[in-house]
Amino acid sequence: MKPKSSHWADQTATRLIAQLGDKATYVLASGITPSGTVHIGNFREVITVDLVARGLRSLGKEVRFVYSWDDFDTFRKVPVNLPNQDMLKEHLRKPINRVPDPYGKESSYARSNEVRFEKELAKVGIAPEFIYQAEMYENGTYAEQMRLCLEKTAQIKAILDKHRSSPLPDDWLPTAAYCESCESDDLIYQRYDGDWSYSYKCRSCGNEASMDIRKTKNLKLNWRTDWPMRWSFEKVDFEPGGKDHSSQGGSYDTGKEIVKMIWGREAPIYLQYDFVSIKGLGGKMSSSKGVLITLNEALEVYSPQMIRWIFASQRSNHDFSIAFDEDVIRTYDEFDRSEQQAFSEPPAKAGKWQANRRIYELSCVKQVDELVGPAPKRPPFRELCNRLQVCDGDMERCYERFYSEGHDSFCDRDAYNERASLAWKWLDSHAPDEFRYKLNTSRVELKVDDKVLAALDALKALVSGVDLDEIDTKELNQKIYDDVIRASEVDAKDFFQAVYTRLISRDRGPRLPGLLKEVGLERLGKLL
Numbered sequence: 001m002k003p004k005s006s007h008w009a010d011q012t013a014t015r016l017i018a019q020l021g022d023k024a025t026y027v028l029a030s031g032i033t034p035s036g037t038v039h040i041g042n043f044r045e046v047i048t049v050d051l052v053a054r055g056l057r058s059l060g061k062e063v064r065f066v067y068s069w070d071d072f073d074t075f076r077k078v079p080v081n082l083p084n085q086d087m088l089k090e091h092l093r094k095p096i097n098r099v100p101d102p103y104g105k106e107s108s109y110a111r112s113n114e115v116r117f118e119k120e121l122a123k124v125g126i127a128p129e130f131i132y133q134a135e136m137y138e139n140g141t142y143a144e145q146m147r148l149c150l151e152k153t154a155q156i157k158a159i160l161d162k163h164r165s166s167p168l169p170d171d172w173l174p175t176a177a178y179c180e181s182c183e184s185d186d187l188i189y190q191r192y193d194g195d196w197s198y199s200y201k202c203r204s205c206g207n208e209a210s211m212d213i214r215k216t217k218n219l220k221l222n223w224r225t226d227w228p229m230r231w232s233f234e235k236v237d238f239e240p241g242g243k244d245h246s247s248q249g250g251s252y253d254t255g256k257e258i259v260k261m262i263w264g265r266e267a268p269i270y271l272q273y274d275f276v277s278i279k280g281l282g283g284k285m286s287s288s289k290g291v292l293i294t295l296n297e298a299l300e301v302y303s304p305q306m307i308r309w310i311f312a313s314q315r316s317n318h319d320f321s322i323a324f325d326e327d328v329i330r331t332y333d334e335f336d337r338s339e340q341q342a343f344s345e346p347p348a349k350a351g352k353w354q355a356n357r358r359i360y361e362l363s364c365v366k367q368v369d370e371l372v373g374p375a376p377k378r379p380p381f382r383e384l385c386n387r388l389q390v391c392d393g394d395m396e397r398c399y400e401r402f403y404s405e406g407h408d409s410f411c412d413r414d415a416y417n418e419r420a421s422l423a424w425k426w427l428d429s430h431a432p433d434e435f436r437y438k439l440n441t442s443r444v445e446l447k448v449d450d451k452v453l454a455a456l457d458a459l460k461a462l463v464s465g466v467d468l469d470e471i472d473t474k475e476l477n478q479k480i481y482d483d484v485i486r487a488s489e490v491d492a493k494d495f496f497q498a499v500y501t502r503l504i505s506r507d508r509g510p511r512l513p514g515l516l517k518e519v520g521l522e523r524l525g526k527l528l
Contacts, residue, residue, distance in 0.1 A: 004058045004369070005358035006351075008316055013055030016238055016269055026061055028053050029230070029239040029268065030128065031068030034113035035096060036079040039292035040322065041276040042117075047311045048240045048273050050126045051362055058369050066234055067128035071097040071110035072137050072220050074176075074185050081292075093204075094183045097134035110134070120295040124304045125365035131234075133226075138217040143196075145229050146221055147213055149174045150192040152262050156225060159257045163249030174225040178218040181207035224251055228259035231268055240271040240316070273316045280325030280430065293324070300425045301328060303418055306335055309363035313338075324430045332381035343375035376415040379403055384423045385431070386510050390439055390518045395420040437504040439519065443527055444502050448494065455488040455495045456502070460528040468521055473513040480512065502527050 003014040016026060030049045032042050046067065053063045075096045078088045084102040088109070091099040099109035106112040118130065136142055149156065156174050161167045173192060178185050179202035188201040198219060199210040213219060221229055230236070245251045256267040278293050298307055301324060310331070314320045323331050342360035346353050361368050379387075379402075391398040398420065403411040427436055446452070462483050466476070485492050500509045509515060516524060 001059060004055065006355055007051075007055075007312075007358045007362065009051035009312075009362065010055040010058070010358070012052045012238070012269075012271060013059060013061075016052075016056065017059070017061070019269060020237055023237070024062060025064050026056055026237045027064045027066065027235050028056075029066050029068065029234060029236040031066075031070060031131075033070040033073045033096070034110045034117075035073065035075065035077075036113065037081070037292055037294055038113055038117040038120075040278070040295050040298050041292075043120075043295050044273050044276050044311060045240055045242065046121065046126060046128070047124075047308065048271065048316055049128075049238070051312060052238060052271075054362060054367050057367060065128040066131055066236075068131045068133055068230065069110070069114050070133050070226075071095075071108075071114065072134040075099050075109070093185050095134060095178060097132075098183055117295070120299070123299060124295070124307055125367075133220075137220045140214055142221070142229070142233070143214045145233065146175060146219060147196065148262060149221055149225050149229065150198075150213075153192070155261055156258055159254055159261065160224060163254060174222055176220055176222050177211070179205060179207050180209060180211060180216070180218050181205050183218070224254055225258060227251060228255040228262070228267070231255070231259050232263035232265050236268040238271070239268045240273050242273060243275065246270075246272040271316055274319040277319070277321040279321040279323040279327060293322075298322065301422055301430065302331070303422060304365050305363050306331075308365065309335055309338065309359065312359045312362040324426075326432050326435060328426055328430070329382045329385075336378060336380065339375050339378075342371060343373045377411045378415045378419055379409065379411050381419065381423060383409075383514075384420060385427055385435070386514065387518050388420060388424055389427065389437055390515075390520075392439065393424055395424070434508070437506060437509050439523070440503060440505055440527055444505060446498055446501060448498050451488055451490040452494050452498050455484050455490040456498060456528055458484040458488050459499065460525065463516055463521060463524050463528075468517050471517070473511075473517065476513040476516065477511075499528075 001014055001017050003010040020026070028049045030045050032038060032045070049065060053065050056063050072095050075088075075092055075094055078085055078092070082088060082102045087100065088102055091109075096110040097108050101107070101109050101112040103112060106115055114130075114132075121127070150173065153172075153174055157168050157172055171189065171191070173190055175190070175192075175198070176185060177187060177190050177198065177200050179187065179200070182202060182205040184202060184204040186203045188203045190200045191198070193199055193210065196213045197210055198213055198216070199208075201208040211218065220226065231239070241252050247253075252267070252270055259265050259267050281293060295307070302310065302322075310322060338356055338360055341353060342357045344353075357371065361371060384398075387398050387402050388395065391401065395417070399411075399413070399416055403409055403416055459480065462479055466479070468476075481492075484490075485495055488495075496512065497507050499512060500506050503509065503515065503519065519527075
């Protein structure tokens with residue numbers, strides 16, 4: 001079957017069909033442990049699966065996209081960004097689904113992180129089938145799978161030992177238990193007694209007991225065995241993984257051997273994805289350390305479609321960063337060019353055009369396989385930031401002055417509202433100090449020499465004598481140098497410093513010709 005495009009998601013979708021044959025439904029999987037706030041870096045795995053799912057659906061295939069919350073894992077470290085630190089420390093080494101929510105809103109710490117991320121995914125058009133592994137283990141769904149793995153302990157251990165520098169201990173088991181008395185995983189010993197019996201002794205409280213694998217709510221498989229078990233249980237056809245799972249002898253490599261040996265099944269088709277960092281707010285993110293940006297926080301700067309476009313624009317196996325500093329402007333400019341090109345007529349050599357168009361289609365929040373024009377009319381981000389600041393953040397006044405019907409820069413109202421809200425949030429939270437300013441409301445008195453004062457008068461005369469709405473910024477810039485700076489024989493640095501002080505009480509600011517046009521004659525007359 002021919003892929004819809006050359007995009008890696010479409011190529012992967014075609015590879016799935018070629019290797020697995022024509023199936024009624026293709027099962028795609030993703031998941032994470034909600035041990036801390038789920039961040040934008042974790043989102044890469046989810047959208048990787050979503051993009052491949054869209055590639056399959058574009059070819060008319062049915063897809064089941066499952067997302068596993070590994071909320072039966074152990075709570076090992078308290079993230080520094082959470083409240084109620086002392087309370088959380090009391091619950092270390094318990095299952096994270098049994099740790100109280102530090103915010104007091106959800107049923108558990110795990111559920112608090114899950115709810116937040118599930119709501120975020122809905123905003124960007126991703127709606128997987130969520131599976132909560134704590135429920136699956138606690139209700140006995142995996143009991144037979146755990147017994148099977150325990151009976152095959154020697155074979156599993158042999159596979160893992162092949163990829164280790166030192167062998168696992170003789171009493172190693174492919175399972176992990178929690179004390180039925182205090183819920184801690186700090187156990188002196190664990191032992192499979194055969195049939196359905198499993199025994200242990202707790203180091204934390206001294207409890208020594210046996211449990212029935214079919215009835216207990218306190219036993220699970222460890223990660224290296226749990227992952228391939230779920231591949232078999234859910235009949236997973238595709239699941240990506242990060243660098244940490246993709247190395248030689250890593251969890252994917254051992255999982256391939258385990259799933260084949262125990263369940264006689266081939267591992268899912270795999271795709272490695274690389275890390276995402278944040279430019280302007282620190283480097284690699286970590287939930288447990290509390291150094292992170294959530295998807296919601298990214299959505300305060302970028303629209304849902306732009307978030308999807310940023311990820312869809314990258315090859316899955318390339319590291320990249322999401323900008324929160326001044327490169328936000330560049331990202332918006334690149335998106336706008338991509339959008340205009342996607343809606344344009346294809347050129348004679350349409351390879352790059354087709355690739356760009358497919359990226360744009362995949363970026364749409366609702367699945368779109370054919371675009372219907374015209375492109376939305378959006379305000380340029382840099383220009384909008386300046387104009388919003390000139391209008392003191394009043395988005396309605398800014399729209400009526402610069403973007404409403406009858407203006408050359410007319411914008412679709414919904415597109416304007418969305419972008420203006422994002423631009424103002426970025427200005428308030430992340431923009432570099434030199435990019436932010438507030439227009440003065442009254443004239444600032446200056447202690448400057450006569451040449452500077454004469455130059456300010458000349459500038460006031462210049463802006464009064466031209467049509468600021470019509471004059472080109474290059475022409476206005478030339479007039480500032482010819483009719484003001486050179487005519488007044490003033491030092492250019494002193495002049496610009498005085499103008500910016502009068503306008504925004506700073507030594508420097510946005511390029512002056514554009515700023516003068518945005519401020520307008522009425523306010524310039526008052527401030528100059």
